[in-house]
Amino acid sequence: MDKAEANRQFARCMREHGVDVPDPGPDGNLQFDAGAAGDRNKAVAAASACQRYLPNGGELQNLSPEQLEQARAFAKCMREHGIDMPDPDPNTGLSAILKGGIDFNSPEFQAATQACKGVVQR
Structure with a gap:
């Protein structure tokens, strides 16, 4: 299964679980806005x-040094x-953001996300 199809299945699964996630864009990438997802829990x-639909079961692996540095930045x-927000795990690139107490719907989170979105290059 290619990345675009896997991401479509992930988005569909998320919607089936009550979270409004749009289908991937023309490039096959998900355009997921954590703040728009609604109820954090x-x-x-x-x-x-739904993570079973993502590559490696949703685990980020083999991040390049540049990708890891972007995540840290x-x-x-x-x-x-x-x-x-904790720094990402150097082995997986994941942070504890989903398990932490961050309120994705808070005005502070939304403002910080907007201010920091230019840090990550696509």
Whole structure:
């Protein structure tokens, strides 16, 4: 299964679990806005139920040094804007953001995300 199809299945699964996630764009990438997902607990539960559709079961692996540095820079930027976001795990690239107490719907999170979105290059 190619990336675009896997991402379409992931988005469909998320919607089936009550989280409004649009289908991937023309490039096959998901355009997921954590703040628009609604109830954080519902989004975390849905992501857990649907992660089987993502490459490597949703585990990020083999990040390039540049990708890991971007993830660190994003986390640092978010902290500078008042969000207590941990640095990513150097082995997987994942952070504890979904397991933490971050309120994705808060105005502070939304403002920090907007301020920091330029840190990550696509």
